[in-house]
Amino acid sequence: xxxxxxxxxxxxxxxxxxxxxxxxxxxxxxxxxxxxxxxxxxxxxxxxxxxxxxxxxxxxxxxxxxxxxxxxxxxxxxxxxxxxxxxxxxxxxxxxxxxxxxxxxxxxxxxxxxxxxxxxxxxxxxxxxxxxxxxxxxxxxxxxxxxxxxxxxxxxxxxxxxxxxxxxxxxxxxxxxxxxxxxxxxxxxxxxxxxxxxxxxxxxxxxxxxxxxxxxxxxxxxxxxxxxxxxxxxxxxxxxxxxxxxxxxxxxxxxxxxxxxxxxxxxxxxxxxxxxxxxxxxxxxxxxxxxxxxxxxxxxxxxxxxxxxxxxxxxxxxxxxxxxxxxxxxxxxxxxxxx
Amino acid sequence: xxxxxxxxxxxxxxxxxxxxxxxxxxxxxxxxxxxxxxxxxxxxxxxxxxxxxxxxxxxxxxxxxxxxxxxxxxxxxxxxxxxxxxxxxxxxxxxxxxxxxxxxx
Numbered sequence: 449x450x451x452x453x454x455x456x457x458x459x460x461x462x463x464x465x466x467x468x469x470x471x472x473x474x475x476x477x478x479x480x481x482x483x484x485x486x487x488x489x490x491x492x493x494x495x496x497x498x499x500x501x502x503x504x505x506x507x508x509x510x511x512x513x514x515x516x517x518x519x520x521x522x523x524x525x526x527x528x529x530x531x532x533x534x535x536x537x538x539x540x541x542x543x544x545x546x547x548x549x550x551x552x553x554x555x556x557x558x559x560x561x562x563x564x565x566x567x568x569x570x571x572x573x574x575x576x577x578x579x580x581x582x583x584x585x586x587x588x589x590x591x592x593x594x595x596x597x598x599x600x601x602x603x604x605x606x607x608x609x610x611x612x613x614x615x616x617x618x619x620x621x622x623x624x625x626x627x628x629x630x631x632x633x634x635x636x637x638x639x640x641x642x643x644x645x646x647x648x649x650x651x652x653x654x655x656x657x658x659x660x661x662x663x664x665x666x667x668x669x670x671x672x673x674x675x676x677x678x679x680x681x682x683x684x685x686x687x688x689x690x691x692x693x694x695x696x697x698x699x700x701x702x703x704x705x706x707x708x709x710x711x712x713x714x715x716x717x718x719x720x721x722x723x724x725x726x727x728x729x730x731x732x733x734x735x736x737x738x739x740x741x742x743x744x745x746x747x748x749x750x751x752x753x754x755x756x757x758x759x760x761x762x763x764x765x766x767x768x769x770x771x772x773x774x775x776x777x778x779x780x781x782x783x784x785x786x787x
Numbered sequence: 788x789x790x791x792x793x794x795x796x797x798x799x800x801x802x803x804x805x806x807x808x809x810x811x812x813x814x815x816x817x818x819x820x821x822x823x824x825x826x827x828x829x830x831x832x833x834x835x836x837x838x839x840x841x842x843x844x845x846x847x848x849x850x851x852x853x854x855x856x857x858x859x860x861x862x863x864x865x866x867x868x869x870x871x872x873x874x875x876x877x878x879x880x881x882x883x884x885x886x887x888x889x890x891x892x
Contacts, residue, residue, distance in 0.1 A: 575809065
C-alpha cells in the first residue's frame with residue numbers, strides 16, 4: 449500500500465467507528481501519528497519508554513500445552529509449569545490459569561480439582577494470578593443444556609418464548625458464576641476473569657454483570673476482570689436492562705460504564721477485525737472505540753488484542769509486524785490502560 | 788502472540804515493576820498513570836525507572852519482592868507476595884488466606 453492509501457484507510461476506519469457508536473473520530477494529529485506507526489520501517493515496533501502498560505491475558509499459559517484449536521503449541525508440560533513459565537520466562541505482568549473447556553459450566557462440576565490446582569499454583573506465583581473462564585450462555589441451551597434454544601424459537605416467531613428461555617438460562621448461569629467464584633475465593637483467588645462476556649447476546653452480558661455484583665458482596669477482596677465479546681452487544685433478547693439502561697446495542701464506551709457500575713475492576717474491550725479491510729483500517733477503527741472508552745471509564749481499560757480482535761489480523765499466526773503496530777497504536781493513541 | 792504484546796507494550800512483570808503496577812490496577816482499580824505513580828512513590832523512584840531492569844532488580848532484591856532469575860532461598864511466590872502486600876499497602880486474597888493459616892491474621 450502507498451502512504452496515501454494507508455492514510456485513506458485510517459480515515460475510513462475511524463469514521464466507521466465514530467458513525468456507528470456516535471463518538472468522536474481520531475483527530476488529524478492522531479491520524480498522522482497512526483500513519484507514522486504503520487509506516488515505521490522496523491518489523492517489530494514498540495511504545496516509547498515510560499508509556500508501557502499492563503498486559504493481562506486470557507489463559508495464555510494454556511497456549512503452551514494446548515492444541516491448534518486454542519492457538520496452542522502442544523508442549524507436554526503441566527499447568528503449573530506453564531503458569532510459571534509464562535510469568536518468569538515471558539516476564540508477564542500477570543498470569544492465569546483456566547480449564548481446557550474454558551467455560552464456567554464445565555468448571556462447576558470439577559471445582560474441587562480447580563481449587564486445588566489454583567491454590568497450589570498461587571503459593572508459587574508472584575505476579576497477580578487469575579482464574580479465567582467464559583460465562584458462555586450458549587452451553588445452557590439444548591442440546592448442550594436444559595433450556596429450549598432461542599435459535600430454534602426465534603425463526604418460528606416465538607419471541608416471548610425465546611425471551612423467557614434466555615432469562616431462565618441467564619439466571620442459572622449467574623448462579624454458576626457466583627458458585628465458582630465463591631469457591632475459588634475460598635482458596636485465596638487473587639482475581640477472577642469473566643472472559644468473552646455477552647457472546648450469546650444481552651442475556652449473557654446481563655448475567656455476567658449480575659454475577660459480578662453478587663460476588664462483590666460475597667467476596668469483596670477478589671477482583672474481577674470482565675472481557676467483552678464484541679464491540680456491540682447483540683440483542684438476542686432485546687429488552688433486557690440494567691439500572692434502567694438497555695444492554696442490547698451497547699458499544700464499548702457504554703459497556704465499560706455498566707461494567708464499572710457492577711463492580712468490575714478492569715474491563716476489556718473487544719473490537720472485531722474486519723477480514724476484508726486493511727490492518728490500518730482495523731487499527732484506526734479500534735483505536736477510535738478504545739480512546740472514547742478510556743476517556744469515559746473510571747476503571748482501567750484493557751484491549752483484547754488476540755487473533756481477530758483489536759486490529760490484529762484474523763489468522764492463526766498473526767504477523768508480528770501487524771501485532772506490534774496494533775499494540776503500540778492502542779496504547780499511544782487509544783490511551784489504553786493495558787492490553 | 789502475547790509475547791509480542793509483552794515486548795511491544797508490557798511493563799516487564801517481575802523482571803521490572805510490571806506485577807506491582809498490575810496489583811494496583813486490580814486491587815484499587817487505578818488507571819495506568821495513577822498506578823505507576825503510586826508504585827513509583829512507594830519505591831522512591833521516577834515512573835521512567837519502573838521498567839528499568841537495572842534499577843528494579845536491585846530494588847526487588849532489597850525489598851524481598853522476588854527477582855526474575857532464580858536465587859536459591861530468595862523470596863518468590865507467597866513469600867514475595869507477603870512483602871508486596873505490605874509494600875503497596877494492599878489486600879491480596881491469597882496472602883490473607885496464607886496469613887490466616889499461619890495464625891497471623
